[in-house]
Amino acid sequence: MSIHVNQLTKRYGNFTALDDISLSIDDGELVALLGPSGCGKTTLLRSIAGMEFADSGNILLEGRDMTFEPIRHRQVGFVFQHYALFNHMSVFENVAYGLRVRPRAQRPTEAAIRQRVHELLDLVQLEWLAKRFPPQLSGGQRQRIALARALAVEPRYLLLDEPFGALDANVRKELRGWLRRLHEELHVTSLFVTHDQEEAMEVASRIVVMNHGRIEQLGTPAEIYDTPRTPFVSTFIGNVNVFRGCVRNGAFHSGSWRLPLPRTLDTLHLAEQNAYIRPHDIEILRGPAADWEVRIRHVQPMGSRYHLEAIPVTDASAGPGPETESGRIMIELTRQAFKTLALDVGHRVGLRIHHVHWFHGATTLQ
Amino acid sequence: MNSTTHRQIVARQQADETPLVRYLLSLLAMAIIGLFLILPLVAVLVEAFRDGWQAYMTAITDRYTRHAIGLTLFTALICVPLNTLFGVAAAWCIARFDFPGRSLLTTLIDLPFSVSPVIAGLVFILIFGAQGWFDGWFAANGFPILFALPGIVLATMFVTLPFVARELIPLMQQQGAEQEEAAIMLGASPWQMWWTITLPRIKWGLLYGVILCNARAMGEFGAVSVVSGHIRGSTNTLPLHVEILYNEYQFSAAFAVATLLAGLAIVTLIAKSIVEWRQQRQWESASS
Ligand SMILES: Nc1ncnc2c1ncn2[C@@H]1O[C@H](COP(=O)(O)OP(=O)(O)OP(=O)(O)O)[C@@H](O)[C@H]1O
């Protein structure tokens, strides 16, 4: 039950919504499609389902070319961004719908339909709502009914368009774990859209990051986070400090700041490079062995971690400070480290940089 | 806007007016309704029974009256289903598909509303009249259009064309296609989707449009008057019959027949408010 998308391109007028998209999803995988609003996530999902036809490229389901097959032959279950439950039917009838519209020869008996619907309602733990109508449900309940309805026809593929988009943070968290357990139980090849990176990291075995109709990177959550392939991925997944600069004489220079580079990075010599540094890859030091010096401007306790904002301290004689996005540097510490260092606003401290992603200057910073 | 905030706004506006202003405004509205709606209705009834119950019954059961009733019902029976079909199809196309000429079609559907019915009738004379483009041919082949049933049906169709489509287009646009797409994704055929999803969701709006369309089809005067030729016992619909009786100074007979049309109007109003109430309830439950 694999999904292959091959060089798919879709235009609306002269706007390119999908630009040469290629990706494969293996049998039984749960993959997240992540990207900012308007990047083409829904369009891609609708193309795979057959509700939208691409201008070029093709879609293979289980190795068979389905590009021009009608929706009915694809055996795809679809959960819509806004549920799209049938408001004039009870919850029971909503879930039963896909079974009732089957051709007479393939339609289960009334008793079989009844049993299947109750199984599904059981699965989504909403058996007790069978007689209600969708407008009488909460958002989270509607979401789960929409999922049960899609599963009723035993789809081979499940496409979910921002399944938790319209819900509050707590319900999202709960449903997220629930979706992952459900997937472990059913093993339907699934692709779900989200613009919440945390959600993608938590639920999916692999993540597709999209931007402007293109795939920026495809990989496991760890790969995406630890080795982002483009500046966009680096900034979109998690927080990052961006320092503009260049590499000269074995060191990175940003304004008057200098960061010695390990030998292995010598190939970067003379290149126009930007340094992408995660807030938690920066260590705060009290002593002189620091790479850079800053003054703490703001401290934000976030439960188990502390978020700090600092501004560069530079010698007037050395020239202008480093070129950053906001003029501020984000640093993240464990609660433990914060307490040990006894930090406070106004303190002048040293920074030690532990890890940097390098991206070429010309292609970065929109 | 959902109904709760709407109610809140109404409540706030009510609170802003002083009781006196509210009282005066209500009185004014009542007076206008009484003067322009209730009074004529009462006048029709009074005049209809001026010569007594017997005369009323005679006028109603008169041969020509019976024929006019039959013709009016027959015309409505043809026009309303055809225009319902057209209205649903047009609304479906306009609300669901983007095609070249879509906005032109939307504008054209309104044409009968913006053209005076008399002009509409004259257009049919121009097309099918003796000196017109086609009727020479139709009449010569034993199928006259003007001053005959086909002309009346055509004119009525033209005038009542927009009612159903006008009612459905905004409704279907507001509802969107998502539930229909969901049905297709679950394996429904387009035909199953139409009967199980689309129709149940638009049924109250559709019924509302049909009721208005029917009222107008039965009550249309101007366009029909131009193309019918007023041949008693042949091409006279109810509204035309009332006029003829009136012009012949048979006042109480004219008013007696008019009570039939007034009765139709009242039944239409009642049916309309019931449907409106149901529709309102459906919207409220859908948007809560
Ligand atoms: N029918 C259409 N006609 C023209 N442009 C469209 C149409 N549908 C989508 N688009 C454009 O294609 C782009 C991608 O849309 P899409 O709905 O796939 O975005 P998305 O990634 O799902 O965004 P969101 O997270 O906001 O749902 C958008 O810029 C949108 O404006």
Ligand SMILES: [Mg+2]
């Ligand atoms: Mg979307």
